[in-house]
Amino acid sequence: MDTDKLIHSLFFILEGCLLLWAFFYTTKVTISVKRVLGYFFIVVCPVILIFLFFGQWYGIVYFLASTFIFYYLLSKKIFTFIHICFVLIIGVFLDHLTQIILNFFKIHINPELIGHYILFSILFVLAIFVYNQATGKMYKLIGGVKIASHLILTIGLFTTITFYMNIYLVRHLTEDKIVEYNIITQLIYFSFMLIVIYFIIKIIKKENALKQKELETAQFNDYMHSLEIINNDMQKFQHDYSNILFTMNGYIENDDLEGLKQYFNQHIISTEEDTLRLNKRLSNLSKLHIPGMKGLLSTKILQAENEGITVNFEIPDIIDSIEMKVVDIARVLGIILDNAIEANKNTKHQKEISLAIFKSIEQSTIIVVENTYNDNIVHIDQLFNEGYSTKGNNRGIGLSNVKDIMSKYPNATLQTSINNGYFSQMIELAKG
């Protein structure tokens, strides 16, 4: 009996030392004789006293509270709490695991406790090493996200408390009370997890909104850029314009009516047409009040015109809202327009893309894109299959994405057809 007790207390001290080492090791607080002694007097001694005079339960509470405060004062880092929690959780968990392993292999070393303590110590030291390695990754993952460390801390704290309550409180309860207690802890744990998940979802949502904003800003910048280009064109025209006036003045002063006629037809009419077209495009875009789409459209139109494609562009109604997320509609339109541009590559025939956005009589938003195409479309159905492309061309790239995005919206339909040499796609977004 006496040897048993001796071994028990010896290993109890060993366990305490292991914990102490693990705390210092994981929190990266430099270990020193002064600090160990400090811990001994501030934490260990009172715990033993409380243990003896007040009871186990109070001892544990004091132990947890004083340990947390002790290490926090030394490190001044929130992460210290997390580490202590995890060390404790690992300790409790491994204690149980050791028991299970011993029972499973039916190992009996006499006296019985020695086996338990030795196995536990080995496992614990190993686990702490592994944990310490893993923290590097955890820091990296969390980065500057403050709320993440708070969440981990609350989970850690909560789990530690539940673990300890499970182990120690249960011993003092009758069977009926245990059921009651279990229900309460389980319920609290469950609702707590729900709260954590709620916060996580909130954070993710925030993140998404931010991303969308970024995308919109990028598209808006694109739009500004194309406006700049148009503006430059206008300035160039203004410059040309004064030149034209001077030249015309020259003809008039010389009474050269024939020359004037010729000059007018050759130079002015054509320039005027360009200006009209530019003006038209500007005024058309002005009815579209969704910056993200504006950016996308103006960029794609310029891109198409640079490829020598004639772009007709109609927005007769004011479009200030659309029944689809801007990110999604921009993605869909981007793919469709890219395909339309791609379909007109390597052809000397007339190249044309027409695009219209308007409100239908039922107030749904309708977007139509019609374009000439160069390649052979055999089966429209197959364009929507992933990885489909006709020989040499990449038509249909992304159309399966379009299908996926569209299927997210019950109010959206897509019509795809070919008629009279035009490939035509219509998106109809029914009003809510």
Added chain:
Amino acid sequence: MRVVICEDNIGQQQMIFSRLKNYSMMNYPSVDFVLVASSAEEVLAFIENDKADCYFLDIRLGDGQNGLQLAADIRKKDVLASIIFVTDYSEGLNLTFKYKVAALDFIVKETTSRFSEQLIEAFESSIKRYEQLGQMETTNYFQIKMGELIKNIPYEEIYYFATSENIHKLHLSEKNGVYEFYGKLKDIEERYSHFFRCHKSCVINLQHVSQLHKKDRNVEMVNGVTCPVSIRAMKNLERKLGELFK
């Protein structure tokens, strides 16, 4: 056929009216010009209690009135009427005309002779359409609404109908297009003798089957797309295909 003309410029209005009237007196005496208006209000008042089969509308009506809006108002009341726009210069609104109000045609007021020619062409096509509407058997077509434009797809040209991931949306595939609309397969399978419900998610047209893969339990259509076949439908499908391609 009953015709309405709306043009705010009196000179042009009379020109259009007389040109059309003279032409129809010679060729189609039954055409009746029920209203020659110079403002959108007159037309709106007219369609309040009455209807016509063909409308010639100026796009830019004075006082900031818009022929496009007027056309939309007419469409609200009457999906079948022919609408022909008359414009001062090419508005560049071809797609809008076609899909927003399902306009039959639009005429640009260019030189007088060309204008008059186009006017008659448009008039002819509206008469042709009017006659077709009278004879058309709607029972042989599947109608898809693309904006206001109604597309008639003959049943025999349809490859298959399928449900999409979204419960209410159906998917129609034919040689020249793939369309989505709201509906139920149950309402479709009965409409045409060669339609066959081969699976809870598919109605195929037996005329366009290219191969039946019994082992994989699907059926390949002529466009290379495969549709699933349920165990229950397999036998029936085999029999029907046997009858059809004998």
